[in-house]
Amino acid sequence: MPRVLPLDHFCPWREEAEELRERMTSLESKMAALERRVFGRNAEKLPPVASELRGASPSPEEETARATAALAKRQKRAARKAEEAPTREVRHVVPPEARHCPTYGSEDLKPLGTGRTSVMYEYVPAFFERQVHVQEVLACACGQGVVTAPAPVRVVDRGEYGPGFLAHVVTSKCADAMPLHRLAQRVERGGVPMHRSTLTDLFHQSASVLQPLSRHLLQVIAASEVVWADETPMRVLDVKKTKQGYLWTFLTQTPKGEWLIGYRFSLGRASTTPNDVLGGTRGALVVDAYTGYNAVTLPEGRVRVGCWAHVRRRFFDALPTAPEAREALDFILALYRVEAQARDAGLVRTDAHRELRQQKSAPVLAGLRAWMEEQTPLHPPKGPLGQALSYARKQWDALTRFVRDARLPLDNNRSESALRKATLGRKNFLFVGHEAAGENLAGLYALVATCEAHGVNPEDYLADVLLRVQTHPNARIGELLPHEWKRLRATSAS
Template identity: 85%
Template sequence: MPQNHFCPWHEEAEELKAEVERIGTQVQALQTQLTALQRHVFGKKTEKLPAVEQQLRQQAASPEDEAARTRAALAKRRERAALKAQQAPTREVRHAVPPESRHCPACGSEDLKPLGTGRTTVVYEYVPAFFERQVHVQQVLSCACGQGVVTAPAPQKVVDKGEYGPGFLSHVVTSKCADAMPLHRLAQRVERGGVPMSRSTLTDLFHQAASVLQPLSTHLLQVIAAAEVVWADETPVRVLDVKKTRQGYLWTFLTQTPRGEWLLGYRFSLGRASTTPKDVLGCTRGALVVDAYTGYNAVTLPEGRVRVGCWAHVRRRFFEALPTAPEAQEALDFILALYRVEAQARDAGLVRTDAHRELRQQHSAPVLAALRAWLEAQTPLHPPKGPLGQALSYARKQWDALTRFVSDARLPLDNNRSEAALRKAALGRKNFLFVGHEAAGENLAGLYALVATCEANGVNPEEYLADVLLRVQTHPNTRIGKLLPHAWKRRRGVEPPDSPLQPSL
């Protein structure tokens, strides 16, 4: 009878096959890292893949449609420019004909009369801003009886016995939070304006303003937390420490009111744990639009908020896999089809309506079904640790969160709005590098929230802060919401802008 002999070459072949697969996975990962490094060093810092909106425009039905869209965009820009021009201070400068030219070039007569209102030319000129030293003199009246004395009221101040007015403090806050200007540069500019100033003084003024406005920034976060749909994200910020810096985080939470107003809140923390989302959104209900970071799991439990995924993060992962896996383009095409449906809803004015939900169910749902089948078919074909394998795994694990937008028109496709809300903080991080300590980070977050909400709703932050710095200290706490930027603007009878933030496309 034949005997079953052990075949050592078969075992070696299996080991060699496993080794080849392992080396192939490593090579693929190294190729992806090399491509990303080359793009970072030699290319643009942002991804080279065209934006979704740009891709949709390139796929326009005809040149006539593209030309009509260009004309509409140009007309809208001109309308905005005209509106801005009306808001700018205007001074009329008269130019008279000089005496030596006051004669007719045809007959030489000097009997000339005005013709119409004259020729008008618009010139924009820069008038340097200035600081002024105000000397307030309070009138004192006395009675003839020699006993009664009446004194005029003293000027209002943000801080008792302070030497700087609310306009000065609002300029300091806006320069740092809106313009990302380090305080030592601002001190130099103030010195050029004729006011003795040091960086330490500006730092004290900045923190004093944050302390005065803390009730407003705290209430703003509470209003956001009570909303049905909340966007959230976080970004690292360096914190000064002994002989080095340590890692802190700036979190943003934002929402949109039924009137279309955007509310942006910020919170600073020394860690990236789930403590901050729990402090802000704990015990609240609704939807939370975030990426796949597990720090938000504490508020998306069954008794908490419903997690909504971000298709922009999925798209970015498949794009990064393109150099080593060209088949990732199929996933990008599916995702582009989802955004095309959103563009149709936006162009038809159906966003956040029942018709928008029906449009998603008719057109987005079949795209998602086809994408799901493609994911299942591709997963066994690629190493799980390879770039495309990781992208496939990310999309499959987040699938429930990524598809919730189909049944609710209020939910967006991505988390781009919260990422846009952190751009100002990222610019400031490059300019002033770090915050001095935890309390400084908390003050910066509170002022960021008020300034960003002003900008999102078309409110001049300097004008707003100069007003509320005086009013917040005597305003009833039960009506503190009336001083938030969107409510402050509403009281002036101005409607919010159509698109205060970057569009999600």
């Protein structure tokens, strides 16, 4: 009679099999993600929420209405841009040999109306000029009294480059992501002898002059009730190889709906930077699950608000090995559908928006929570769906705070968008020279990004404030921030 082994005898083998199953699931998910990235179609990437809200197959009437609205929006924008474009009238006269009546040959011709008008856009090459400033000197007949005209205002004492030139350098690098060596070539083509090192000096001089503004911008953001934050790597040049630095963004939205965007550079990803910027402040902080922000969140600091975009991305990555993750994506899409409804009705950040969330978003969250509790025991903790479930459950309190406060967003996409310009620059100029250079770049990024958020031409703004910031009262330095500067310019123009 064969000996029957106790069940406990097989436990080590069962544990090993379970561990191998988890590893196999994880490897399958990584392989599927790699294949999708390398060989997959673009449609296999995480689709934007807006495209999913529109639906895969709208009706012909909806498609026609959508196309009509999009066309009207483009035409309105084009008309506004055309009105803002510099305009020069070019007169075309009838040549002398044609100034006679084609029927009777009479030369007694008179203007008919204002003429025929047509529009043509032309490129007028930009140019640099070498300005020679001559100061008038007057002398009295007594031979002692001498009066000299005031010298031109300069950004830097005895500097050879004007504020417009410096504004162009900063805008080219921060807004257009152009490396300074490439800009030096363009300046040379414009007739100005230039070396990259000179442009580097001008860039850092501009950052030094504008430092009070960029610092005050961060202070205004830190004092706001709701702040978004994120970070991205940026390499720093070193002796033998580059080292890792980080560019952090902090942004907020004013009660008037104006976006203020700030940046800070650091050589590490620790909590030192969030603590320097937001330490001691109160309100809400919209971030992902990175623990570096713990130093400024509960219990003593800001209330942490989670990001549903990060949760959605994790469930999407789990789809190849766990098709049931589609249910979680449908729940999350329902949350965004409520936000789209509030946006279409003009209710965003109002009490009605909060009530709408409590009526429609809260039941969706309850359904998603129940589904996660049901699915958690069915999937290995280290598998793709198990990790997505664990991430959402650990962040649940932070993810659901938006229901009780209409000011809180559903995700942290705004801060990720604020880092895209820096990501493009990182691809073009690869690294910053040293820590101080990274800090200067962050300060100028902040002013340029805030200008673009308000439709302000960065070159016009920087050329003006580079001179004004040095004599402007420090107690009223906020008047020179891009959104206030735009408001003052509009007031003075009217």
